[in-house]
Amino acid sequence: MALFVSAIGQGLIWATLGIGLYLSFRILDFPDMTVEGTFPLGAATAVTLISNGWQPLVATGIAMLVGSIAGLVTGLLYTKGQVPILLAGILTMTAVYSINLRIMGQANRSLLQEQTVFSAPLLAGLPKNFPVVIVGIGVMVLVIGLTTWFLKTELGQAFIATGDNANMARSMGINTDRMTILGLMLSNALIALGGALVAQNNGFADVNMGIGTIVVALASIIIGEVAFSEQMTLTNRLITVAIGSIMYRFVLVLVLLVGFNADDLKLVSAIILGLALMLPKLGHHLHFKAQRQED
Amino acid sequence: MAIEKASLRLQEATVIVNQGTAEERIILDHVSLTVHQGEFVTVLGSNGAGKSTLFNVIAGTLPLTSGHIYLGGQEVTHLNEIERTKILARIFQDPKLGTAPRMTVAENLLLAQRRGKKRRLRDRGLTEAKRQTLRELTKTMGNGLSDRLDVATGALSGGQRQALSFLMATQVRPEVMLLDEHTAALDPKTSAQLMALTDEHIRREHLTALMITHNLADALEYGNRLLVLANGQIAQDFKDSDKANLSVADLLAYFERY
Numbered sequence: 043m044a045l046f047v048s049a050i051g052q053g054l055i056w057a058t059l060g061i062g063l064y065l066s067f068r069i070l071d072f073p074d075m076t077v078e079g080t081f082p083l084g085a086a087t088a089v090t091l092i093s094n095g096w097q098p099l100v101a102t103g104i105a106m107l108v109g110s111i112a113g114l115v116t117g118l119l120y121t122k123g124q125v126p127i128l129l130a131g132i133l134t135m136t137a138v139y140s141i142n143l144r145i146m147g148q149a150n151r152s153l154l155q156e157q158t159v160f161s162a163p164l165l166a167g168l169p170k171n172f173p174v175v176i177v178g179i180g181v182m183v184l185v186i187g188l189t190t191w192f193l194k195t196e197l198g199q200a201f202i203a204t205g206d207n208a209n210m211a212r213s214m215g216i217n218t219d220r221m222t223i224l225g226l227m228l229s230n231a232l233i234a235l236g237g238a239l240v241a242q243n244n245g246f247a248d249v250n251m252g253i254g255t256i257v258v259a260l261a262s263i264i265i266g267e268v269a270f271s272e273q274m275t276l277t278n279r280l281i282t283v284a285i286g287s288i289m290y291r292f293v294l295v296l297v298l299l300v301g302f303n304a305d306d307l308k309l310v311s312a313i314i315l316g317l318a319l320m321l322p323k324l325g326h327h328l329h330f331k332a333q334r335q336e337d
Numbered sequence: 338m339a340i341e342k343a344s345l346r347l348q349e350a351t352v353i354v355n356q357g358t359a360e361e362r363i364i365l366d367h368v369s370l371t372v373h374q375g376e377f378v379t380v381l382g383s384n385g386a387g388k389s390t391l392f393n394v395i396a397g398t399l400p401l402t403s404g405h406i407y408l409g410g411q412e413v414t415h416l417n418e419i420e421r422t423k424i425l426a427r428i429f430q431d432p433k434l435g436t437a438p439r440m441t442v443a444e445n446l447l448l449a450q451r452r453g454k455k456r457r458l459r460d461r462g463l464t465e466a467k468r469q470t471l472r473e474l475t476k477t478m479g480n481g482l483s484d485r486l487d488v489a490t491g492a493l494s495g496g497q498r499q500a501l502s503f504l505m506a507t508q509v510r511p512e513v514m515l516l517d518e519h520t521a522a523l524d525p526k527t528s529a530q531l532m533a534l535t536d537e538h539i540r541r542e543h544l545t546a547l548m549i550t551h552n553l554a555d556a557l558e559y560g561n562r563l564l565v566l567a568n569g570q571i572a573q574d575f576k577d578s579d580k581a582n583l584s585v586a587d588l589l590a591y592f593e594r595y
Binding site for chain 1: 396418419420422423426427433434435436437438439440444447448449451452453454456457458459460461463505
């Protein structure tokens with residue numbers, strides 16, 4: 043039981059990554075590798091600020107701001123510098139590695155007995171893992187609510203059009219470079235928020251904690267899309283990302299229960315994502331075969 | 338006679354590609370052209386004559402090597418494509434190019450209503466009243482678009498998409514409208530319908546338009562001026578009565594010559 047409550051909590055706070063990546067990967071059609079640097083950047087910023095006596099909420103907010111700067115750099119490299127998409131992200135990700143070491147002053151930093159967003163007085167007295175679930179739900183409602191609101195503004199619609207048909211967007215007077223940069227900044231702010239939350243929940247930040255995060259974030263998007271494949275509104279689509287993130291955590295729990303250990307998790311994550319990506323294709327093949335047999 | 342305002346003026350507009358190399362080629366050769374408000378110009382020319390180049394330099398997607406461009410009396414030579422959308426609208430040949438496929442018909446129209454204007458962090462305003470006006474608007478197309486306001490444009494037929502592109506181009510009145518073979522990808526009936534709607538709209542609103550076409554009959558039937566492009570230059574320029582007296586055979590003869 044505790045394991046499953048923990049999985050729900052983990053799923054909810056990791057879902058911020060899925061939603062962040064949804065903005066870049068799905069809406070802008072921009073495979074943004076910056077994520078792997080921004081996630082530990084958010085973690086490092088929040089943990090360092092908190093251990094220097096800053097309020098956890100303020101520290102988390104600043105982590106988001108710093109994360110958006112990483113997105114800005116990738117955006118400028120891609121739009122103004124004409125650096126290819128993947129390379130732009132990889133450049134920023136690599137540079138941020140050094141920045142993270144600078145911020146923390148060492149490769150990892152723990153929070154010891156510091157306050158975090160999960161130890162707010164309101165949440166005291168709750169059984170173990172429940173504060174994470176409560177905070178996770180709060181964060182999701184806020185993030186999904188604000189994202190949906192933004193996407194329905196004039197600016198948000200211009201952002202969607204940029205990812206959908208950049209030529210048409212320009213012919214409507216939309217500055218597609220600016221929209222791409224804006225999207226990457228918002229996306230990376232959310233990724234950094236995820237990093238800040240995960241670090242506060244784990245009690246430490248590590249310079250290597252970003253490895254494989256893009257797979258985790260993608261997995262929540264793809265699992266959500268495979269599990270709920272019908273057409274739906276954008277709000278509901280973002281909710282399925284959160285559900286996908288929780289489902290992914292459940293699968294990890296099951297994998298651990300059947301005897302794999304934590305060292306295997308990256309391999310397992312990649313396999314889960316690989317399968318989820320191939321599922322629509324596989325399903326189509328199976329369906330096709332079944333139809334043929336009926337003939 | 339009052340001097341009519343020039344909506345579009347090209348002065349010695351020239352585009353040279355691969356300048357300074359063995360591949361150097363002049364694709365637009367010192368073209369000077371004045372199009373007055375209310376003129377509807379059809380543009381003919383064989384492949385490589387410079388029709389698309391002409392449109393691209395007017396729209397700002399291709400910079401001039403030398404020369405000047407004026408739109409609505411304002412020099413736009415150094416304005417980029419995005420800045421020129423305040424005065425200019427364009428419809429492409431490929432129905433896929435003119436609309437955002439994952440956005441709905443209504444959303445596309447709302448986008449178009451802010452062409453060349455600032456887009457703010459305020460609600461896009463898809464109210465029930467707005468929906469009603471969009472329904473009335475799309476009804477004028479007479480092709481079922483009005484029943485599909487909330488359908489993603491990717492799911493529309495080519496004809497519906499082009500009709501939508503046309504509506505989008507006219508939401509903010511353009512000083513100059515560029516039609517780049519906008520009916521060429523459609524079946525004959527749909528093509529004729531959209532062509533008639535386009536013509537009616539341009540006349541009613543007294544718009545200035547340039548239309549590339551490969552259809553000689555369309556080039557003769559529509560518009561009040563006809564240009565024949567060849568080798569990056571304007572080879573022939575027929576106005577009003579000159580154009581009215583042309584026949585398809587005349588045009589074919591011109592094509593033979595260049």
